[in-house]
Amino acid sequence: MSDDFSAEIYDAIVVGSGANGGVAAKELSERGLKVLVLEAGSAVDPQADLGHPVQDMAKRFYNLAISGRQSYQAMHPGYWKTNPDLFVDEKDNPYTTPPDRPFSWIRGRQVGGKSLTWGGITLRLSDYEFKAASRDGHEQDWPIEYADLAPYYSKLERFFQVRGDRDGLAQLPDGDYQPTIPLTPGELHLKQVVETKWPDRKLIASRGFGLNKSTRSAAWPSSSSQGSSLHVAIETGNVTLKSDAVVSHVIFDPDTHKATGVEYIDRTNKTTHRVFGRTIILCASTIESVRILLHSTARYRSGGLVDRSGMLGRFLMDHVSTSTFFFIPGLQPPAKPFALSGCDSFFIPCFVNLESQTEDFLRGYGIWGGVQRFDLPGIVRKVGKGSIGFAIAHGEVLPRFDNRIQLSEDVVDAWGIPVPHIECAWSDNEQRMLAHMHAQIDETIAVAGGKPMKLTEMFRIPLFSELVSKMEHTMSFSAPPGYYIHEVGGARMGTDPTNSVVNPHNQCWDAPNLFVTDGACWPSSGWQSPTLTEMAVTARACAFIAEEIGKGGF
Known part of the structure; x- marks a missing residue:
């Protein structure tokens, strides 16, 4: 040594x-x-x-x-x-x-x-999240509140030059932003139909980093x-x-x-x-x-x-999530897809009654998505004229003592260090939230004049069709824990x-x-x-x- x-x-x-x-x-x-x-x-x-x-x-x-x-x-x-x-x-x-x-x-x-x-999405939490336990009685609040982090949020947003709008939403506090990237025509269409059907719901431009590729003058994103x-x-x-x-x-x-x-x-x-x-x-x-x-x-x-405390390794969480691709026939596609990034996309936050919970699940979720932000050449398209979009719902997972990390008793990594043994599963609360997610996504797509479709239904993908089908099956109702790469907890x-x-x-x-x-x-x-x-x-x-x-x- x-x-x-x-x-x-x-x-x-x-x-x-x-x-x-x-x-x-x-x-x-x-x-x-x-x-x-x-x-x-x-x-x-x-x-x-x-x-x-x-x-x-x-x-x-x-x-x-x-x-x-x-x-x-x-x-x-x-x-x-x-x-x-x-x-x-x-x-x-x-x-x-x-x-x-x-x-x-x-x-x-x-x-x-x-x-x-990472995708470069930068959203603030609010006291609806920091103090959720005081509202619904599950587990415990954070020992800090939104005001404790607000100045650090602002400092980071200014440093990173985060883009976004000041939307005035209590459940998603505004930040110190650079001007946002406009929504696509397809997203403006979705915004109009969503906010007309559900006046209490907002479709907003996402907040985060713009698309950034390496150049000679700026080698790193x-x-x-x-x-x-x-x-x-x-x-x-x-x-x-x-x-x-x-x-x-x-x-x-x-x-x-x-x-x-x-x-x-x-x-x-x-x-x-x-x-x-x-x-x-x-x-x-x-x-x-x-x-x-x-x-x-x-x-x-x-x-x-x-x-x-005996809490080390306990209360592991990830976001529960599901994703849906969709096609809106008749909605004119752009000559080439718009960019997709942390701020080149949209959010619909937050699906829950924040003051008096009326759904059959605790906590809430948001929907991230994009319309007209990706496509493949016409030769591999199975669908005709129209615009392609996606919607990904991700929601809060309740902290549970049984979701945990331990060290393996008999498996080590290439350096001889015991590896994590991870035990994590969705509870009934997450299953009920997932059902709500699916219903809301399907209804949102329907009011926009679209229909849910699999990638393999929209495109010919000969080399990767088996893998893509497997990915779609994995996400058909919900992704497994860890898949969304938002794991938190354990200490x-x-x-x-x-x-x-x-x-x-x-x-x-x-x-x-x-x-x-x-x-x-x-x-x-x-x-x-x-x-x-x-x-x-x-x-x-x-x-x-x-x-x-x-x-x-x-």
Whole structure:
């Protein structure tokens, strides 16, 4: 074992270099703190690894037909839009589930993490989500409220130059936006018929990043960590980035029980190393951060992390979701499809009575979609003149004690680290919500003059018809947990060490210099896309860390 960088004890060690790790590095380094960022995956070269569709398709054929290393990853639509190397090798990075409860863990291990593949939708949560338990009595509220995150939301939206409209919706707070991208003619048609039939319902332009491709002057997408926060952090001169560092566990002082550093294994040569810091911030992604915490407990090492609440690994959530493609005959298609991105799309939020629940399920959901934003050449179309659209509903999953992450007793990854064993299933509440989703989507398509159709009904897809049919079958009623890549929970935030893993400042109760700021800390999932809120939670925690270190703390 060697102790890399041991000449310096960093002010902060940030585990993960994706959306949250980039924000943590930026917020701390701009305040003058010395930061080490550890990334389990390799560095990415934008010229070699981004923007090569023919090469990417060849890799997919190899991975599916020969290597068999990306079976779960290939079932996700995002896999088919970018370099498959930005998704994990499943043989090196296995995990386990009960045979009857599948979980589709979609992952990216490289500098930038999943920020290189995410859709770029940025929605704020409201107090309807932060304080949902006070309204319906299920589980517990967040220990923070919307006002605590509002200034960090605004700071991030200005930094990322998020696009959107100020729509004045209580269930989806407005932000500090750049001008939005207009809706397509097909979406304006949908908006008109939806808001006429349901006056209490709004169809709005989505909020987020515009379509951004690599160019010579801007090699990284602006929605990626490298194209935004991580780049700014490195430019301060206060950040050291170490890739190929697979973190095994956090190291603790046996006397004080404070965290002193982390142990990692080099991805390529599999040697073990230790690094040290005054604070440790886990931003590795929800399940990875919980995996690191579990492997840091007293069960696995003497003097390890104490989990007095018994909540570590519990209350795993993902958004419950379903998707539908549709065709509107007679609605003139554009000469070429409009762009599809975080802000090039629409939302219909939020399907629930917020004040007095009248449906037969708790919490709520929204519908994301687009019309006239994708098509295939006429030679492969089976349908005639008209416009193609999609609608994806995703909703809040209730936190449940039985949905959990443990460490496998007998399966390890390529570096000898126990892998997560994931147990997660939809409850009756989610099944009732799904039924409502399907009914609302079908009715919305009908009032627009359209009809639901499968991709294989609209297009001839000879090479991929079997795979596309399998994907459509997977999504026919609902996607399995994990598929929507919005997993949160497992190290929830709370008001007391008996009901949570971390406190309102994201500190582990029994190791106050160990912070968990990614989705793992969420007490409930909300229905909105989580990335902006995760980054706001991270920025808030880092402001607290910098203040405490400035006062001589930790």
